[in-house]
Amino acid sequence: MKSLTELKAIKQKVTEVPDYKIVVGMATCGIAAGANPVFKELKRIADEKKLSNVDIQITGCIGICRLEPIVEVYTAKGERYTYVKVDAEKAQDIIQKHIIEGKPCTDYLICDDGEACIKNIQETKSFKKQIRIALRNCGNINPENIDEYIKNDGYFALGKVLTEMKPAEVIQLLLDSGLRGRGGAGFPTGLKWKFAAAAQNEQKYVCCNADEGDPGAFMDRSVLEGDPHSILEAMAIAGYAIGSDQGFIYVRAEYPVAVKRLNLAIKQAKEYGLLGNNIFGTDFSFDIELRLGAGAFVCGEETALMTSIEGKRGEPRPRPPFPANKGLFGKPTILNNVETFANIPVIINKGADWFNKIGTEKSKGTKVFAVGGKINNTGLIEIPMGMTLREVIYEIGGGIPNGKAFKAAQTGGPSGGCIPAEHLDVAIDYDNLIAIGSMMGSGGLIVMDEDNCMVDIAHFFLGFTVDESCGKCPPCRIGTHRMLEMLEKITAGKGEDKDIEKLERLAYSIKEAALCGLGQTAPNPVLSTLRYFKDEYKAHIYQKTCPAGVCKNLLSYNIDAEKCIGCGLCARNCPANAITGVVKSPYTIDKDKCIKCGVCMEKCKFGAIYKK
Numbered sequence: 001m002k003s004l005t006e007l008k009a010i011k012q013k014v015t016e017v018p019d020y021k022i023v024v025g026m027a028t029c030g031i032a033a034g035a036n037p038v039f040k041e042l043k044r045i046a047d048e049k050k051l052s053n054v055d056i057q058i059t060g061c062i063g064i065c066r067l068e069p070i071v072e073v074y075t076a077k078g079e080r081y082t083y084v085k086v087d088a089e090k091a092q093d094i095i096q097k098h099i100i101e102g103k104p105c106t107d108y109l110i111c112d113d114g115e116a117c118i119k120n121i122q123e124t125k126s127f128k129k130q131i132r133i134a135l136r137n138c139g140n141i142n143p144e145n146i147d148e149y150i151k152n153d154g155y156f157a158l159g160k161v162l163t164e165m166k167p168a169e170v171i172q173l174l175l176d177s178g179l180r181g182r183g184g185a186g187f188p189t190g191l192k193w194k195f196a197a198a199a200q201n202e203q204k205y206v207c208c209n210a211d212e213g214d215p216g217a218f219m220d221r222s223v224l225e226g227d228p229h230s231i232l233e234a235m236a237i238a239g240y241a242i243g244s245d246q247g248f249i250y251v252r253a254e255y256p257v258a259v260k261r262l263n264l265a266i267k268q269a270k271e272y273g274l275l276g277n278n279i280f281g282t283d284f285s286f287d288i289e290l291r292l293g294a295g296a297f298v299c300g301e302e303t304a305l306m307t308s309i310e311g312k313r314g315e316p317r318p319r320p321p322f323p324a325n326k327g328l329f330g331k332p333t334i335l336n337n338v339e340t341f342a343n344i345p346v347i348i349n350k351g352a353d354w355f356n357k358i359g360t361e362k363s364k365g366t367k368v369f370a371v372g373g374k375i376n377n378t379g380l381i382e383i384p385m386g387m388t389l390r391e392v393i394y395e396i397g398g399g400i401p402n403g404k405a406f407k408a409a410q411t412g413g414p415s416g417g418c419i420p421a422e423h424l425d426v427a428i429d430y431d432n433l434i435a436i437g438s439m440m441g442s443g444g445l446i447v448m449d450e451d452n453c454m455v456d457i458a459h460f461f462l463g464f465t466v467d468e469s470c471g472k473c474p475p476c477r478i479g480t481h482r483m484l485e486m487l488e489k490i491t492a493g494k495g496e497d498k499d500i501e502k503l504e505r506l507a508y509s510i511k512e513a514a515l516c517g518l519g520q521t522a523p524n525p526v527l528s529t530l531r532y533f534k535d536e537y538k539a540h541i542y543q544k545t546c547p548a549g550v551c552k553n554l555l556s557y558n559i560d561a562e563k564c565i566g567c568g569l570c571a572r573n574c575p576a577n578a579i580t581g582v583v584k585s586p587y588t589i590d591k592d593k594c595i596k597c598g599v600c601m602e603k604c605k606f607g608a609i610y611k612k
Helices: 004-013 028-033 035-048 088-100 146-151 156-164 167-177 189-198 219-226 228-242 256-271 302-309 338-350 352-356 389-396 430-435 454-468 474-491 499-513 517-521 524-532 534-543 569-573 599-603
Strands: 020-025 054-059 071-075 080-083 205-210 246-252 287-293 333-337 366-373 379-384 406-411 417-420 444-449 557-559 609-611
Touching: 004 146, 004 156, 020 028, 020 035, 020 088, 028 035, 028 219, 035 054, 035 088, 071 088, 080 088, 146 228, 146 256, 156 228, 156 338, 167 189, 167 228, 167 338, 167 352, 189 228, 189 333, 205 219, 205 228, 205 302, 205 338, 219 228, 219 256, 219 338, 219 366, 228 246, 228 256, 228 287, 228 333, 228 338, 246 256, 246 302, 256 287, 287 302, 302 333, 333 338, 338 352, 366 389, 379 389, 389 406, 406 454, 417 524, 454 474, 454 524, 454 534, 474 499, 474 517, 474 534, 499 517, 499 524, 499 534, 524 534, 569 599, 599 609
Parallel strands: 020 054, 205 246, 205 333, 246 287, 366 444
Antiparallel strands: 020 071, 071 080, 366 379, 406 417, 406 444, 557 609
């Protein structure tokens, strides 16, 4: 690519649209739900019927993961139709009725809960509350076609900075925008780049953290699968700003679709001259390589990630020196995560003033969340900073299933904390979440209802951290293990007086002494649940009960003699032979034999079995 004129020519060429364009959501979520057979069936029928006016393409995650597989139909008139839960049979109907007969299949269209089906995702209440910047192209373009990225202003930001701006001006623009790192800590992106630009060295590096190891998080994966060129473009811009000619994307090997599309995107960008030597006819050169991670959570920490890229065991290094001065291979390095990079081309194209009008005073722009757990609308969302948790859960998320009460939301993954119902109206931004004992993290948001035990939740996240600790520093290696042992004892009904005080004292000691961010934040789920749900800990320790009925060792299954009709179904299904009785008379459960599996309660048709 020698000039912006060539880029504009490609954009003009691909703006021509057929009568119908059909796209199938083919991110990991769509593929897992059965999108491949749907895509093949659409192609087969179109070929069979020789529909030359139809273009069938793949796209990335559209965001409504619970309704996959998703097929969208675009018309030359600008209409858009979103079909959900599509299978091969529905695909046939879409071609026959919508494309050939011109009558949309209204039964398959997306609906708002409790309302008639509507035309497309953009008309849903959930989508209208969102602002898509990082996800602007996800679900809208074919991620395996560079021309479609260019059609949506792709690589114009890179062309602009190389031909119109000096490196210092690029950095100042990011500083003015207020963009903060979306990987969790929220450090100002422009400031990080400024430090690296000021470092004196012939070789510098740009790294992208695509390791994403939080349970329930899939934000970065979705961007890589749906819009890989935005990351390549942003990394090249970063290279120009700090004086680097080499970038590395560290992506976990468990993301095969993302890896495939990144490799393809790098190949296409090189063929177009958008990576490599003398980009846009300038003296700037930049290349990008992938490095696959083995799935270690600790490699999400910047120094551990760089150590892994170097081919060594992924362990964190003491700081200072910070990576901006001495990072990858001992050279000045900047590291940003996928979502941070995805924002940069838009900021360059639209300006700092446009970006910092979105969000709050100290947290500008939007944030992508992967919403899961006890919520109706699971999937991927992008909201302006400052939106309340209540809006996210009840307006975008559609509320809690089965009329259950909201109990808590976990943000920040194993490094974050649990937000209780009393803080449902907190404005979501970096500082507010820290103030209430949680953190933004990379964007996982797991919702819990009244049936969740918060001691068990703390146990789960701490157990994850213990397994993922690299073991380099004793506070993390030994301290978190001791905390886990205490939680295991409490959930087993063996908790003792002073255990809560011991947990808190050890947690704060680990936060102060651990080497890296993983260890320093590992106690957060315990501390936040102790802060807001201490009564549950006390019930486990002193009353030997689990109020939510989750911890098996504190449960007992019982049969209500007045409701039991003596059908014997529970006894026939009990794997431990713990239930005895006479037909047509109330049965009983032998508590010594009962393994508390809950099968009897599931099988009873009369609600005679209960747990307490």
